[in-house]
Amino acid sequence: MKHGSASDINLTVFDVTKFLEDHPGGDDVLLSSTGKDATDDFEDVGHSSSARAMMDEFYVGDIDTSAIPSKRKYTPPKQPHYEQDKTSEFVIKLLQFLVPLLILGLAFGVRSYTKTPASS
Structure with missing residues (x-):
């Protein structure tokens, strides 16, 4: 068997x-194929x-x-099943709207409660 023919490069x-x-293509080309199947690299050129x-040498x-x-x-690897949050999107959006309103209302309530009455 002649070694180095196109049909047996990948097993040689x-x-x-x-x-x-x-090497006309430079040493980098050969070094990049070191330790791996270089059949495709060899054939593509x-x-x-x-x-x-020359390969027989x-x-x-x-x-x-x-x-x-x-x-x-x-x-x-198997990962534990992640259970999604049971809270619906509607409730979250509602809270995003109501919480700032409640804070604003509380601020007005505290202001009016702590405001001293005007003296006459």
Whole structure:
């Protein structure tokens, strides 16, 4: 089996350390793909057949797919059920209107109670 062909990039390990300085796309491109599946990155660029042939030089080995853990579906932790406030919106709006009126009425009541009668 020829290593580094387009069909097996995602199951193959390459050490491109020696190629970092010579890579036409710069070393950042290679470093950003370190330790992950770089198949899409490699294919998106559209490497030439000579670039694909060079990959054999950097071949390390094949990935043991039996050692890869299966992906688990994320299940969020269960949270306690939140009970909404039992007070209806109407009561809240009514209180927002009545409380200031009551405070105003109380202020007038206190003022008139504490006001001293005019002396004649």
